[in-house]
Amino acid sequence: MSLLQNESSILSNQRVSIDAIDNADQICKLPNDMLLKILSELSTEEAIKTCVLSKRWMDTWKEMSNLCFDMRKTITINGIVLPQLLDRAAQLMTQVINNHNGHLETCIIFHYSNQLEDGTLASWIQSLTSVKHTKNLILANFNAHLVPTIEAYVLNLSPEIFYHPKLRTLSLYQYILQDAHAFNNCRNLKHLELLQIFAEIGVFNEVILSCPSLEVLILQIFFFNPSGHLKIDHKNLRILSISCNQIDSIEVRATRLDIFSIENIPCENDKVVLEIPRLPFGRNYWVAGRLFPHTSINISCPPQKNERSGMARPLNNVTLLASLSVSLDLKNPREVEVLRKMLAVWTEKMIELEISFKNNNSLVEEGESSKGGANNKLWEKAEPFPNADFRVDTIWMHNFSGSNKEQFALASRFVMQKTVMKKMMIKTSFDEKKKKRIEAAVAKLKELPKGNKELSIECF
Numbered sequence: 001m002s003l004l005q006n007e008s009s010i011l012s013n014q015r016v017s018i019d020a021i022d023n024a025d026q027i028c029k030l031p032n033d034m035l036l037k038i039l040s041e042l043s044t045e046e047a048i049k050t051c052v053l054s055k056r057w058m059d060t061w062k063e064m065s066n067l068c069f070d071m072r073k074t075i076t077i078n079g080i081v082l083p084q085l086l087d088r089a090a091q092l093m094t095q096v097i098n099n100h101n102g103h104l105e106t107c108i109i110f111h112y113s114n115q116l117e118d119g120t121l122a123s124w125i126q127s128l129t130s131v132k133h134t135k136n137l138i139l140a141n142f143n144a145h146l147v148p149t150i151e152a153y154v155l156n157l158s159p160e161i162f163y164h165p166k167l168r169t170l171s172l173y174q175y176i177l178q179d180a181h182a183f184n185n186c187r188n189l190k191h192l193e194l195l196q197i198f199a200e201i202g203v204f205n206e207v208i209l210s211c212p213s214l215e216v217l218i219l220q221i222f223f224f225n226p227s228g229h230l231k232i233d234h235k236n237l238r239i240l241s242i243s244c245n246q247i248d249s250i251e252v253r254a255t256r257l258d259i260f261s262i263e264n265i266p267c268e269n270d271k272v273v274l275e276i277p278r279l280p281f282g283r284n285y286w287v288a289g290r291l292f293p294h295t296s297i298n299i300s301c302p303p304q305k306n307e308r309s310g311m312a313r314p315l316n317n318v319t320l321l322a323s324l325s326v327s328l329d330l331k332n333p334r335e336v337e338v339l340r341k342m343l344a345v346w347t348e349k350m351i352e353l354e355i356s357f358k359n360n361n362s363l364v365e366e367g368e369s370s371k372g373g374a375n376n377k378l379w380e381k382a383e384p385f386p387n388a389d390f391r392v393d394t395i396w397m398h399n400f401s402g403s404n405k406e407q408f409a410l411a412s413r414f415v416m417q418k419t420v421m422k423k424m425m426i427k428t429s430f431d432e433k434k435k436k437r438i439e440a441a442v443a444k445l446k447e448l449p450k451g452n453k454e455l456s457i458e459c460f
Helices: 002-028 032-039 044-052 083-099 120-131 201-209 333-344 374-380 405-416 432-447
Strands: 066-070 106-112 136-142 169-176 191-199 216-223 229-233 239-244 249-253 259-264 272-275 294-297 323-328 350-357 392-398 420-426 456-459
Touching (some): 083 106, 083 120, 120 136, 191 201, 392 405, 420 432
Parallel strands (some): 136 169, 169 191, 191 216, 229 249, 350 392, 392 420, 420 456
Antiparallel strands (some): 259 294
8 A cells, every 4th residue: 555655656746846847838938028027026136046947047137127236135144244245245246237138127226335435336326327227226325344434425426427318216325425526417317315415515405406307306414514505496396305404594496396294404484485385384383493394295286106006106205294284175086085095104193184175166065965976975984084093183274164064074073083182273264254154163073072082172
């Protein structure tokens, strides 16, 4: 009996081996696009290793559209950096870039300071822009010295190295900029991120001025000398996020700005000039000489999806801060859905939410019949808005009519579902009739069963 079992096991193993070979052959017969799709699910290192599988796989990785190099993984053992491996790792990265065929959609490089000091990074950038026509370039610098030095962070590059018609996105992390020459004539850039970057204020002004086509600008910057004026004047800018250390004054002029995120600007109120007509501020966010972390969003801006996450692009480009301002058309289902998604991704309690209701004559007044409005059905649902987890200390409501059915439904939802923890503040009107309607609506809200017993509902 055991002999039969052994024979059966051998035959079974043979069939498995034959099936495996057949399956491998079938995979090799797939078109290049399908093989590249398979490789796209692997890391760059894993994808390159497939070159040993067969002749068909030998050069397939060279056509990948995205490359990611992380030296932190290749030269560290148990979290300890081994400097003796740096040169070899850099040589291998150079070989991969040179052996790659065609152009690149995205290249990400996490490198150590040695590549700054010996010029290797500069040669990589030159190859990636001029030869590979990379569209999205992300560079991050990490210190490999036991005692950090200034030279370990200085990004010393040739003039116009970031200028190439194909380069659209550039992200830099942890560098010192001594001048703006590398950005000369960078009208090609649409998206620029300067993260943990140190420079003089004048250098930052030159960098920003040298990129007149920017649509997205993310700044986490530090000034060597706070004396000076930071100026951002871009007619095409749609998304702006700023965090910086002490500065004398700042000026932002952006007529098309849809998102403005302020993480930290230690500057006096009267020293900040904001001309952003699509994002009016309803409240004063300066507290004790500092600007309260705040994000203001124009929900009406056309939705732009991130290919990987499917989320609206703004949510992927700015830090979710302690407070949010939005202008909302409750009659527009898309705007309501965008707001729901934005609030749903807040993982921590929000300090303040400011909602300015848009004036819309077509809004359904309380007591009127709704004519098939898809949004009316939203407020008939029992689910919490945006979800059961969202919490905010204070909600400020502007342009609250007092007689609008949907505005009252949203406010009552916030009151009853434990969303608002401390205060709901509703702005009243100078018009006596409107004022009475608003006060009557506020009185009704106060009568509702509160999700939080300590919730205060007031006019201001």
